Amino acid sequence: MTGADAIIKCLEAEGVDMVFGYPGVAICPFYNSIVQSPIRTILIRTEQNAAHAASGMARVTGKVGVCAVTSGPGATNLLTGIATAFADSIPLVCITGQVSSELIGSDVFQEADVTGAAESFVKYSYLVRNVNDIPRIFKEAFHIASTGRRGPVLIDVPIDIQNAVVTRFKYPEEVNLRTYKPTVKGHVVQIQKVIRELEKAKRPIICVGGGVLLSGARQELREFAEKHQVPVVSTMMGISVMPTHHPMYYGMVGNNGKPCANRAMNESDLLIMAGARVADRAVSQPDLITENKVLVHIDVDPAEIGKNVGPTIPLVGDIKHIFQEFASQEITCEHSKWIETLNDYRVRMEPKRHPNPDYVDPAALIRILSEKMQKDGVYVADVGQNQIWSCGYHIVREGRFLTSGGMGTMGYSIPAAMGAKLGDPSRQVVAVCGDGSFQMSMMELATMRQHHVPVKIVVLKNNYLGMVREYQHYTYQDQYSVVDLSGSPDLEKLAAAYDLPFIRLTNMDGAAEAVERFLREDTSMLMECLIDPMDLVK
Numbered sequence: 001m002t003g004a005d006a007i008i009k010c011l012e013a014e015g016v017d018m019v020f021g022y023p024g025v026a027i028c029p030f031y032n033s034i035v036q037s038p039i040r041t042i043l044i045r046t047e048q049n050a051a052h053a054a055s056g057m058a059r060v061t062g063k064v065g066v067c068a069v070t071s072g073p074g075a076t077n078l079l080t081g082i083a084t085a086f087a088d089s090i091p092l093v094c095i096t097g098q099v100s101s102e103l104i105g106s107d108v109f110q111e112a113d114v115t116g117a118a119e120s121f122v123k124y125s126y127l128v129r130n131v132n133d134i135p136r137i138f139k140e141a142f143h144i145a146s147t148g149r150r151g152p153v154l155i156d157v158p159i160d161i162q163n164a165v166v167t168r169f170k171y172p173e174e175v176n177l178r179t180y181k182p183t184v185k186g187h188v189v190q191i192q193k194v195i196r197e198l199e200k201a202k203r204p205i206i207c208v209g210g211g212v213l214l215s216g217a218r219q220e221l222r223e224f225a226e227k228h229q230v231p232v233v234s235t236m237m238g239i240s241v242m243p244t245h246h247p248m249y250y251g252m253v254g255n256n257g258k259p260c261a262n263r264a265m266n267e268s269d270l271l272i273m274a275g276a277r278v279a280d281r282a283v284s285q286p287d288l289i290t291e292n293k294v295l296v297h298i299d300v301d302p303a304e305i306g307k308n309v310g311p312t313i314p315l316v317g318d319i320k321h322i323f324q325e326f327a328s329q330e331i332t333c334e335h336s337k338w339i340e341t342l343n344d345y346r347v348r349m350e351p352k353r354h355p356n357p358d359y360v361d362p363a364a365l366i367r368i369l370s371e372k373m374q375k376d377g378v379y380v381a382d383v384g385q386n387q388i389w390s391c392g393y394h395i396v397r398e399g400r401f402l403t404s405g406g407m408g409t410m411g412y413s414i415p416a417a418m419g420a421k422l423g424d425p426s427r428q429v430v431a432v433c434g435d436g437s438f439q440m441s442m443m444e445l446a447t448m449r450q451h452h453v454p455v456k457i458v459v460l461k462n463n464y465l466g467m468v469r470e471y472q473h474y475t476y477q478d479q480y481s482v483v484d485l486s487g488s489p490d491l492e493k494l495a496a497a498y499d500l501p502f503i504r505l506t507n508m509d510g511a512a513e514a515v516e517r518f519l520r521e522d523t524s525m526l527m528e529c530l531i532d533p534m535d536l537v538k
Contacts, residue, residue, distance in 0.1 A: 024070025051081020211275020
């Protein structure tokens, strides 16, 4: 058994059934060994998207996503995908080939210090020096990636280690890392403090983040909110914890959030942050938002608690375990007046749009798309104006909303949607992007075609880098710089080149019928929607 064979055995032991990647000489032993395995390989067209696709699969399945690329530029191209996963706490194991061990540090062909380069955005990284360490390293990597605060782990494997003979192979049954002991159960005293504050509170609110989804605690949190009539708002990463039209849900908070959600958080007297960073996009002025209220911060990562604002009650632990503990307690509280107030805000503060009738209204289109998608469909938003419109107008029922929140990586939606569809082929998956973000990953249309991945793609086309243009509109009084996307391809011809059915929507006439046609069959399709170049997210 070679080191490469051992890696495959480790992946099989972890139940991995798919690897996204791009081969090169330094990772060829790995890809030679995987041919004998039932693990499916997906050839991505650029390495960054291997991590995005693995991320989409991980977020839908709850398993660790796996990608494997070669050394040098293959590894450095992967870094943006790793950083994107790290910012959103997505569990990945990223395998990179490396030049031969004795050449490391010699600046030879396609050598890059990828473990050093990735240090600030991985949970942990390994450079394999001994072939017999492979079973232990992979067992630890999967454990680290999938426990505590989830995140990517990097394993850099020199080619000579992949080719070396393993003298002993035994995959460990358990992991015992002295310096890595994530807290799962919340401290009983802190839990009792939270319950006492909830019973005293007149205007409580829960702000949910991506940690609720990562811990698989959607049901526990919903039941808690329903039973005790506690209103819920979300960060961008927390969208789809609650159905959009749930009576206890008031929308996304933050600069681009719902006015009623922001007001609800401002006026609360008890704010429970559950699995959410107190970060600038959701809470631009943490000290102001927490004035005159009790702040409870629940997170599995103790480093997040108190990082941006000091909580009244810190509570470290896994969200699912903590809300299960809450459910086992007797809690007496009554918030009907507060809910009446918030319901009034919801009606009165609904944003009013004035779309240009000569174009497609992205807000109306996203609502129609949401209503006609399957109930458990997966909606993947890219980054830019399309993301903000998606956050504001997509209607979640039983499905999932995926996007790049922490890093805001353009080009995320198409590869992530492919990973989501491959992870759960039974679910409808739609990627929504702008014409800028589409061109950052349109090469993956070839991957969709080669591997028969039926993802629906919506391109909101305005011929601008819309979010930057909007910023320049407000900040520089319409002095636009390097945001014009003239020269973009004819998407109808591009679709034809990849054998993709194509729909072009120029205004809202017939939009509902076009969306029905777009979604009717479980096949890939590209829909281009022409939107007003001067449209704003606000």
